[in-house]
Amino acid sequence: MIVRDRPTGFNLFLILRGSVLQRIRWVLCLNVVLALLVTLAHGNLFDIKITLTPIPFTLIGLPLAIFLGFRNTTAYNRFWEGRKLWGELTIWARTLSRQCQSMIHVPLVLDAHNRVGDVRVRMVHRAIAHAHALRSQLRGHQDDGALERWLTAEDWFAMRNQPLNYRPDALLLANSRDLSDCLRKGWIDSMLASQIDKTLTGMTAAAASCERIRHTPIPFSYTLLLHRTAYLYCFLLPFGLVDTTGFMTPFVVAIVAYTFFGLDTLGDELEEPFGVESNDLPLDAMCRGIEISLCQSLGDPDVPPPLQPLDYRLT
Numbered sequence: 189m190i191v192r193d194r195p196t197g198f199n200l201f202l203i204l205r206g207s208v209l210q211r212i213r214w215v216l217c218l219n220v221v222l223a224l225l226v227t228l229a230h231g232n233l234f235d236i237k238i239t240l241t242p243i244p245f246t247l248i249g250l251p252l253a254i255f256l257g258f259r260n261t262t263a264y265n266r267f268w269e270g271r272k273l274w275g276e277l278t279i280w281a282r283t284l285s286r287q288c289q290s291m292i293h294v295p296l297v298l299d300a301h302n303r304v305g306d307v308r309v310r311m312v313h314r315a316i317a318h319a320h321a322l323r324s325q326l327r328g329h330q331d332d333g334a335l336e337r338w339l340t341a342e343d344w345f346a347m348r349n350q351p352l353n354y355r356p357d358a359l360l361l362a363n364s365r366d367l368s369d370c371l372r373k374g375w376i377d378s379m380l381a382s383q384i385d386k387t388l389t390g391m392t393a394a395a396a397s398c399e400r401i402r403h404t405p406i407p408f409s410y411t412l413l414l415h416r417t418a419y420l421y422c423f424l425l426p427f428g429l430v431d432t433t434g435f436m437t438p439f440v441v442a443i444v445a446y447t448f449f450g451l452d453t454l455g456d457e458l459e460e461p462f463g464v465e466s467n468d469l470p471l472d473a474m475c476r477g478i479e480i481s482l483c484q485s486l487g488d489p490d491v492p493p494p495l496q497p498l499d500y501r502l503t
Contacts, residue, residue: 189470191497208457212449215419216442219449223426223441230430245421245428249444252417256451259414262406263458267469270401270461274474277322277394281315281478284363284387285485288312291380292370300488304340307366307375312482313338314359315391319478321355322395323471326402326462328352334475356395360388398462406459414455418448470495470502 209216288308289298296306303309320334330352336344343362350358367384370376376384422445429437454467461469473495483491495502 189468189473189502190466190500191502208450208453209446211453211457212446216445216449219422219445220438220442222423223438226426226430227435227437242428242432245425248417248421252414252421252448253451255414256418256448256455259406259410260451260455260458263455266401266406267458267461270398270469273394273397273401274469274471277319277391278474278478278481280387280390280394281319282481282485284315284384284391285312285482287380287384287387289485291384292376294370294375298487300483300486307370309486310340310343311363311366312486314343314363316475316479316482317343318356318359318391318395319475321352321359322398323462323475325352325356326398327464327471353399357392360392363388402460402462406455411456415452418452422448464503466501472503 288311292308294306294308296302298308299306300309303313317335317338320331320338324331324334332348335347335355339347343359346362347355347358364385367376367381367388371378371381422441425444426437426441429440433440457465457467462471476492476495479492480494
């Protein structure tokens, strides 16, 4: 995610970090070169004059802009839903920490580093590991170091050979087993245990909803239609403008092509909010935020610092 102040003035045209221009620069240059050649040839292809009026482009351009806007709205809804789900996951993780400390009565003084001996600390640290496991699953990147840091040796030994898509569920299952063990030992009332179980269910639901977004893209045929139409429109546009705009044709084509290619590419980028592109959700920073919140709730003196943007980019 790009984190920076809104640019003003001339700086608005010089920013590349986070802009779709880097992804469309080659096709945009090709489109402008074609427009330049058409302008120099006055719309002639050898001895044939290719005559197109602006009317077809007006008729096609308006629906194309509407459908591109609709697709980008759909893609942004996926992006925003993903952000809300990670917000819910943060809420559930904080709730679990509060419930473990206030509802489970272990005959021990709470020590944030006593992960092996204190079930409360162990369950809270598993919630942190769950966030990292979900991040790895959604991005398809193995990050064993983050998991091993927050798990006991026994938990990590059981977890390290599990596939990425099962690790979040396995961690919540381990917390459920510890909760059942506390119930058998009389450390928690059954009514209070059901409240913690409800929290674990909420974490499962948030993770499953993220998986739904990750594995259900916008229908390919719809995206392909818009891709083809946008490309055909922009590459044929010089032939429809050269007789009316003359030497300004390449400039007009560049502006229109930048808009249509940019909207098309931006929809592709927002469609998958859990990736590692510049405009995707900063899952690393969100996991660090969960770490900070839960460590502070345990009274841990070694609270990690929040992640900072690198070159205006927060991952």
